[in-house]
Amino acid sequence: MNSTQFSNFKLAAYFDTGLLKYLFFMSLTLLYILILCANVLLIVIICMNRSLHEPMYLFLCSLFVNELYGSTGLFPFLLLQILSDIHTVSVPFCFLQIYCVYSYVCVEFFNLAVMSYDRYLAICYPLQYNTQMTFNRVAVLIVVTWLPAFLVVVGTVSLTSSLQLCGNIIDNVYCVNYSVVKLACSDTTVNNIYGLFVSGFTVCVPLILILFSYMKILKVCFSGSKQTRQKAVSTCTPHLASLINFSFGVCFEVIQNRFYMNSVPNVLRIFLSLYFLTCQPLFNPVLYGLKMSKISNNIKAYFVHK
Secondary structure (H helix, E strand, O other): OOOOOOOEEEEOOOOOOHHHHHHHHHHHHHHHHHHOOOOOOOOHHHHHOOOOOHHHHHHHHHHHHHHHHHHOOOOOHHHHHHHHOEEEHHHHHHHHHHHHHHHHHHHHHHHHHHHHHHHHHHHHHHHHHHHHHHHHHHHHHHHHHHHHHHHHHHHHHHHOOOOOOOEEEEEEOOHHHHHOOOOOOOOHHHHHHHHHHOOOOOOOHHHHHHHHHHHHHHHHHHHOOOOHHHHHHHHHHHHHHHHHHHHHHHHHHHHHHHOOOOOHHHHHHHHHHHHHHHOHHHHHHHHHHHHOOOOOOHHHHHHHHH
16 A cells, blocks of 8 residues: 555646746636626625515526635636646645535536426416415525535545545646545545435436426427417526536536546646636626526616616
């Protein structure tokens, strides 16, 4: 057993870009500022306007809070690493980042599942919607969206942090749980089994719920009136676009961690591994801000008033 106690991990995906690192730094700083401004603006708009205190918009508010949480778990760290000449991260901070990133992914999928359930009730049972989707139920669903995700990821980080490691080189630009597990000298069977459980619980369960909801919505749309179809399209299109965009990014990151990807150019690999953490937090507020008429109208009214 050649295990060693390491105080830090080395991030091997970084390479020398010369003076271009300042361009990358400025670009990512601008992107982070846009993410912060867009999400905070929509959270404030939803919280300050009573007309938006409806279940759909409260779930959106939860989604935007998660975008702030996930992007903050990455961007400050990434910006420091770009300017640094030595790309290392302390072991405790690495596990903290793993916790933030993985809990962000879990909350995102749960939030999208709850939103699809909300649309299912609104479109398939419009007369019973207000009695079923009460404020108390909305509060419970938001807690269910966040709490299990945080608890499940505690188990992931605890199991990984207890492993004996034979190396400290992570082939990525940020900390990834599977990359740390691959460095282990000790048996990782429990980690793999728990990883499958977490994947099923946080990805498969929400996707099954989303699929069920949309099957019911499509059934009502095909048998319903034109007005029903228009309502379904206007409220479901942004949700589907968000789901597809996020699933694509997460899918590539999973594939990259599990398979040999050296044939893919390094720059492309880095971009796609960061996609779900950099594009989704800006994609959602822009998409919903433009597509949801009540939100866009309130934004216009806010700036005109100012």
